[in-house]
Amino acid sequence: MLNIDFAELEEKISNEELTFRNAIAKEAIKNYSSLDFPNNKDEEWRFTNISQLMKHDFRFISGSSDINRNDIKKFLLGEIFKYQFVFVNGKFIKELSSDVRTQNIEIANIDTAIDNNTELFKKHFAKYAKSKVNYFSALNSTNINSGAFINITDNSVIKEPIHLLFISDFKRKTLVQPRNLFLAGKNSQATIIEHYAAFNDNIYFANAVTEIFVGENSTLNHIKIQEESRNSYHISETAIEMERSSNFESAAISFGGEISRNEINCKFNGQGCEATLNGLFMLDDTQLHDTHTSIDHAKPYCNSHEQYKGILDGKSRGVFNGKVIVRPNAQKTNAFQENNNIILSNEALVNTKPQLEIFADDVKCSHGATIGQIDQDSMFYLKSRGIGEETARKILIHAFASDVVKSIKVNGLRDYLENILELRFNKEK
Amino acid sequence: MMLEIKNLHVNVGGKEILKGIDLIVNAGEVHAIMGPNGSGKSTLAQTIAGKQDYEITKGQVLLEGKNLLELSPEDRAREGVFLAFQYPIELPGVSNTNLLKTALNEIRKYRGLEAIDTMEFLTLIKSKMKLVELEQSLLSRAVNEGFSGGEKKRNEIFQMAVLEPKLAILDETDSGLDIDALRIVANGVTKLKSKDNATIVVTHYQRLLDYIIPDFVHVLYNGRIVKSGGKDLALELEERGYDWLKEDKELIAG
Numbered sequence: 001m002l003n004i005d006f007a008e009l010e011e012k013i014s015n016e017e018l019t020f021r022n023a024i025a026k027e028a029i030k031n032y033s034s035l036d037f038p039n040n041k042d043e044e045w046r047f048t049n050i051s052q053l054m055k056h057d058f059r060f061i062s063g064s065s066d067i068n069r070n071d072i073k074k075f076l077l078g079e080i081f082k083y084q085f086v087f088v089n090g091k092f093i094k095e096l097s098s099d100v101r102t103q104n105i106e107i108a109n110i111d112t113a114i115d116n117n118t119e120l121f122k123k124h125f126a127k128y129a130k131s132k133v134n135y136f137s138a139l140n141s142t143n144i145n146s147g148a149f150i151n152i153t154d155n156s157v158i159k160e161p162i163h164l165l166f167i168s169d170f171k172r173k174t175l176v177q178p179r180n181l182f183l184a185g186k187n188s189q190a191t192i193i194e195h196y197a198a199f200n201d202n203i204y205f206a207n208a209v210t211e212i213f214v215g216e217n218s219t220l221n222h223i224k225i226q227e228e229s230r231n232s233y234h235i236s237e238t239a240i241e242m243e244r245s246s247n248f249e250s251a252a253i254s255f256g257g258e259i260s261r262n263e264i265n266c267k268f269n270g271q272g273c274e275a276t277l278n279g280l281f282m283l284d285d286t287q288l289h290d291t292h293t294s295i296d297h298a299k300p301y302c303n304s305h306e307q308y309k310g311i312l313d314g315k316s317r318g319v320f321n322g323k324v325i326v327r328p329n330a331q332k333t334n335a336f337q338e339n340n341n342i343i344l345s346n347e348a349l350v351n352t353k354p355q356l357e358i359f360a361d362d363v364k365c366s367h368g369a370t371i372g373q374i375d376q377d378s379m380f381y382l383k384s385r386g387i388g389e390e391t392a393r394k395i396l397i398h399a400f401a402s403d404v405v406k407s408i409k410v411n412g413l414r415d416y417l418e419n420i421l422e423l424r425f426n427k428e429k
Numbered sequence: 430m431m432l433e434i435k436n437l438h439v440n441v442g443g444k445e446i447l448k449g450i451d452l453i454v455n456a457g458e459v460h461a462i463m464g465p466n467g468s469g470k471s472t473l474a475q476t477i478a479g480k481q482d483y484e485i486t487k488g489q490v491l492l493e494g495k496n497l498l499e500l501s502p503e504d505r506a507r508e509g510v511f512l513a514f515q516y517p518i519e520l521p522g523v524s525n526t527n528l529l530k531t532a533l534n535e536i537r538k539y540r541g542l543e544a545i546d547t548m549e550f551l552t553l554i555k556s557k558m559k560l561v562e563l564e565q566s567l568l569s570r571a572v573n574e575g576f577s578g579g580e581k582k583r584n585e586i587f588q589m590a591v592l593e594p595k596l597a598i599l600d601e602t603d604s605g606l607d608i609d610a611l612r613i614v615a616n617g618v619t620k621l622k623s624k625d626n627a628t629i630v631v632t633h634y635q636r637l638l639d640y641i642i643p644d645f646v647h648v649l650y651n652g653r654i655v656k657s658g659g660k661d662l663a664l665e666l667e668e669r670g671y672d673w674l675k676e677d678k679e680l681i682a683g
Contacts, residue, residue, distance in 0.1 A: 376481065381518040384478050385532035385588065386506035386539070395531065399522025399571075
């Protein structure tokens with residue numbers, strides 16, 4: 001178990017009345033206590049060694065930060081969105097955020113939403129994440145201290161992207177636990193950006209859980225950018241529940257952290273769903289990134305497309321595990337999965353594993369994985385045009401990353417990411 | 430002298446492919462290098478451009494007196510060598526425009542010139558596109574990705590037109606082209622020809638030479654130039670094939 005002191009929390013809960021919040025925490029502490037800290041003997045963690053997390057004494061959030069509007073500018077996506085929500089060190093910063101509650105959309109601090117515990121909120125909250133089996137999701141539920149509740153009401157089309165910005169500026173080893181719940185009502189449409197960033201290179205642990213309910217015939221676009229502090233740890237579960245004829249498109253871009261892991265669990269609860277899961281991670285030095293996806297084709301006539309790409313330099317480690325389950329009645333399923341990695345050094349390493357469990361007979365499923373170096377024929381072609389080694393290399397890495405970045409439809413965000421890629425490549429040897 | 434090749438020997442994968450090539454190409458000239466499959470034509474073309482993994486065991490390659498073999502592939506290009514690839518590489522994610530602008534600017538930088546102004550660049554590429562009848566939409570597309578065979582070859586000549594090399598080597602640029610594409614490619618090459626540059630056309634078929642009239646034709650066989658002549662040699666090859674040369678060769682060797 002992690003070195004986290006629960007005594008105070010447990011005492012506080014036992015002394016108070018059993019509110020919705022306390023009930024969740026109580027249940028979570030029970031789950032958490034019954035689970036073991038993951039190690040390499042656990043198949044789901046076979047290639048992802050997180051034992052160094054145990055070396056730190058993380059404390060729950062306390063204290064505040066004196067960050068102002070100017071400081072966060074560099075994390076804004078080129079323009080100030082109408083729907084901008086900023087959390088600094090886990091705290092919702094009202095002055096830096098737009099408060100929205102219209103008949104089409106409601107965005108609230110998760111704390112407030114838990115306290116209000118409306119019927120709608122209770123119907124969906126803590127229902128999709130795997131808190132009973134996932135050690136870190138259980139931990140998240142014990143003490144939720146950051147995050148947003150977003151509700152797009154039925155038939156609402158929200159054109160402007162919703163930008164949730166989680167900034168870390170911790171002065172000591174802290175455990176921050178963002179928790180989000182996004183609901184897309186029937187026939188609704190929206191784009192939500194979940195963005196994790198840091199002001200310094202400090203050590204902290206962000207343990208995030210995001211639950212997403214994609215209502216009937218709705219379209220939800222979800223982009224996660226993880227540019228946490230270089231020395232931090234970021235572990236997350238994103239659980240997506242999809243209703244009939246709904247559409248979910250996502251991109252997860254990971255640059256930061258010493259160790260980071262995205263677990264993405266997507267379930268089709270009705271026919272005719274379509275899920276597109278894209279991702280890109282870029283690592284250097286001793287960084288480790290792990291993407292675990294699981295797509296549950298529980299119903300027929302659903303499509304899933306996955307494309308994850310990795311760029312690894314230094315002694316970095318990449319892990320990809322893509323599970324696809326096609327249930328016995330899920331006929332006419334299309335499930336395509338691809339994982340491509342490019343290795344720029346002699347010491348970087350990738351472990352990639354497709355995991356297809358198919359119980360229906362009229363389905364199309366494919367998977368592919370590649371691990372390679374920069375293509376020498378392409379290098380020669382560029383050089384033969386007068387382009388030098390350095391530039392040619394940059395062009396080819398950039399090109400490798402570009403189809404994931406190009407799949408992002410928010411212009412400001414695409415430029416923002418292009419810029420990060422650019423800076424990253426200029427640093428390359 | 431634009432290009433001078435002296436007694437060039439090249440090994441590929443431990444096997445000797447070029448066994449002593451001598452060739453002189455002057456500015457303003459077009460040379461055709463013909464020969465059967467496996468004779469070493471592409472190896473010669475790629476060796477001049479600086480392909481790695483090719484082991485040069487003997488000989489010299491000079492461009493205007495400068496030793497090309499000491500230069501990296503990019504520096505050879507900057508000195509004015511251009512290779513139109515037999516199989517142009519597809520570069521997903523790299524736009525044609527980006528490739529050309531980067532290449533042009535790196536070449537200019539090498540020659541001590543300033544980076545090209547964006548408007549000037551656009552004007553330049555527009556005029557060069559017309560030369561090979563390429564559609565403008567191909568500019569923003571990824572290099573060669575999803576291009577037809579003919580489009581790929583035309584794109585090579587388009588790049589050549591933009592980069593304005595001193596020495597252009599066309600490696601089987603005519604292979605696999607229909608007659609219309611062949612005419613367009615050949616027209617482009619002919620229009621780019623000047624008294625200051627030189628062209629080496631590597632080809633398997635005489636057909637291209639109906640459109641690009643060579644000043645000299647060389648036959649490459651088994652790693653050596655076994656016969657050189659004027660454009661009539663190409664016609665003779667078309668008629669008689671290569672076998673008579675093989676016999677000749679054996680006579681010579683004997």
